[in-house]
Amino acid sequence: MAKKVSKALEILSILSVVSMSGLIGIIITTTMQSNSVFVLARDDNVDMNPIIMHIHPHFSIFVNGTSFSVPEQIGIDPSLWKDHSLDEFGMQSMPEMSMSAMAPLHTHDNSGIVHVESTINRNYTLGEFLDIWGLNFDGKAVKMSVDDDKPLPDFRNHILGDGKQIKLEVQ
Numbered sequence: 328m329a330k331k332v333s334k335a336l337e338i339l340s341i342l343s344v345v346s347m348s349g350l351i352g353i354i355i356t357t358t359m360q361s362n363s364v365f366v367l368a369r370d371d372n373v374d375m376n377p378i379i380m381h382i383h384p385h386f387s388i389f390v391n392g393t394s395f396s397v398p399e400q401i402g403i404d405p406s407l408w409k410d411h412s413l414d415e416f417g418m419q420s421m422p423e424m425s426m427s428a429m430a431p432l433h434t435h436d437n438s439g440i441v442h443v444e445s446t447i448n449r450n451y452t453l454g455e456f457l458d459i460w461g462l463n464f465d466g467k468a469v470k471m472s473v474d475d476d477k478p479l480p481d482f483r484n485h486i487l488g489d490g491k492q493i494k495l496e497v498q
C-alpha cells in the first residue's frame with residue numbers, strides 16, 4: 328500500500344507540472360482490480376476523459392427457444408438506458424460535435440455487438456449491461472453459455488470479454 332501511495336504521489340507531481348498548462352484538477356479513480364488509474368479532469372480544451380478501454384463482446388438472447396434481437400441504442404437512447412450508475416465511465420456528450428452521451432456499455436446496431444467503451448480499465452459484467460438495458464429476469468430460468476461451451480452459472484456476474492459470444496437462453 329505504501330508503495331502504491333508513493334507511486335501515486337510521484338505521478339501526481341508529474342501531473343502537477345502538466346497542470347501549469349491549464350488543467351484544473353486531477354481525479355484519482357481506483358479500479359476494481361485496485362490498480363490506481365489517473366484520469367485528468369476536464370480543462371478548457373478537453374471536455375472529457377479519454378476512452379482507454381474498448382472491447383466488443385457479442386450477445387445473443389433466446390426466449391423460449393426464439394431468437395430475440397438485441398436492440399440498437401442500448402445505453403444511448405433514454406428509453407434503453409435505465410441504470411445510470413456507471414455513466415461517469417462512459418462517453419460524455421459533446422454538443423459541439425453533435426455526439427450524445429453513452430453509457431460505458433452500449434449498442435449501436437441490432438447485431439448483438441456490445442460496445443464496452445470506458446474511461447477506466449475495469450471489469451464489466453453481463454448484469455451491468457442488462458441493468459443499463461433495463462432487462463430483468465427475476466423468476467425466469469436463465470442459461471448462459473460463452474462461445475458455445477457448456478453452460479456457466481451466475482450469468483449476472485459474468486465478466487464481458489472481447490470477442491466472446493455470450494448466449495442467454497431464457498425460459
Ligand SMILES: [Cu+2]
Pocket residue numbers: 381382383441442443444
Ligand atoms: Cu465499440
